[in-house]
Amino acid sequence: MRIAILDDYQNAARRFADWDSLDAEVTVFGWPIGDRSEIARALAGYDVVVAMRERTKFDAEQLRLLPDLRLLVSTGTRNAAIDLAAAQAQGVIVTHTRYVSHPTSELTWALILAAARNLPAEERAVRTGGWQQSVGMSLHGKTLGVIGLGRLGSAVAKIGQAFGMNVVAWSQNLTAERAGEHGVTAVSKEELLSTSDVVTIHVLLSKRTRGLLGAEELALMKPGALLVNTSRGPIVDEKALLEALHAGAIRAALDVYDIEPLPADHPLRAAPNTVLTPHIGFVTDDEYRIFYGDAVENIAAYAAGAPIRVMTP
Numbered sequence: 001m002r003i004a005i006l007d008d009y010q011n012a013a014r015r016f017a018d019w020d021s022l023d024a025e026v027t028v029f030g031w032p033i034g035d036r037s038e039i040a041r042a043l044a045g046y047d048v049v050v051a052m053r054e055r056t057k058f059d060a061e062q063l064r065l066l067p068d069l070r071l072l073v074s075t076g077t078r079n080a081a082i083d084l085a086a087a088q089a090q091g092v093i094v095t096h097t098r099y100v101s102h103p104t105s106e107l108t109w110a111l112i113l114a115a116a117r118n119l120p121a122e123e124r125a126v127r128t129g130g131w132q133q134s135v136g137m138s139l140h141g142k143t144l145g146v147i148g149l150g151r152l153g154s155a156v157a158k159i160g161q162a163f164g165m166n167v168v169a170w171s172q173n174l175t176a177e178r179a180g181e182h183g184v185t186a187v188s189k190e191e192l193l194s195t196s197d198v199v200t201i202h203v204l205l206s207k208r209t210r211g212l213l214g215a216e217e218l219a220l221m222k223p224g225a226l227l228v229n230t231s232r233g234p235i236v237d238e239k240a241l242l243e244a245l246h247a248g249a250i251r252a253a254l255d256v257y258d259i260e261p262l263p264a265d266h267p268l269r270a271a272p273n274t275v276l277t278p279h280i281g282f283v284t285d286d287e288y289r290i291f292y293g294d295a296v297e298n299i300a301a302y303a304a305g306a307p308i309r310v311m312t313p
Helices: 034-043 060-064 083-090 102-116 119-127 151-162 174-179 189-193 215-220 239-247 287-302
Strands: 002-005 025-028 048-051 071-074 093-096 144-148 165-171 198-201 228-231 251-254 275-276
Touching: 002 119, 002 144, 002 251, 034 060, 034 174, 048 287, 071 287, 093 287, 102 119, 102 151, 102 198, 102 251, 102 275, 102 287, 144 189, 151 165, 151 198, 151 239, 165 189, 215 239, 239 251
Parallel strands: 002 025, 002 048, 048 071, 071 093, 144 165, 144 198, 198 228, 228 251, 251 275
Antiparallel strands: none
């Protein structure tokens, strides 16, 4: 059995699981392989592929170019980049790993705090011989607007309450009763955007949420308010966001982007009023032990003829 581990940016897979327990040849790919044809050439002859989240797309055409593939393991519980129906039709078993949400909620607050207190600029100043550069924003008494009050959003809301913030929330199906269970006030999207000092996004990317925040929505935000996105880049219209940032209308703390890895010449890299991280919301030791440990379990179960954690269309 030949196993390919994809997109292991930190070269961490071997440290977080016992791959030697498998009777297999294991190859780690540390960076995106390339386009369809390059992926097909690189993965020719591999029976098993371990995909890191949605970094590599496995649509029907890509799967067709991988006739040797028998098992596709996706880290996390869902993967919109895999065409499950096409995989099933081709006889490829797709399995998932478990996932915990606390690393992303923690990074959300790291971004909020870094942006509120201008930590990147202050840290650079100290290292280059400077001193105090700015006046930060305190969070106590401010309003936190949470878009999406699911498992992750509710965890972020709870931390906001611990900081003494007033927390409001909106999503398309959120009820006042559900919000009240978390001590949060349900409001309209318009009210959330126009009253919140910090707006944080915690909804899944779907047809309904793609472009959820465009120019019209961003214009509703308070002057100088902070927009935080640790969910998916396309939920926010990128062109509209860049215009708002350059106009000084709002600030943004981003961990996710339309294109990942973010191209070296991407305009967001030079945009003002931003704190940027490279999609590391889930990148922690806890999460990686689960991801890669479960991946090894999934492969062993498949080899034994009893696949586990199977994903179906």
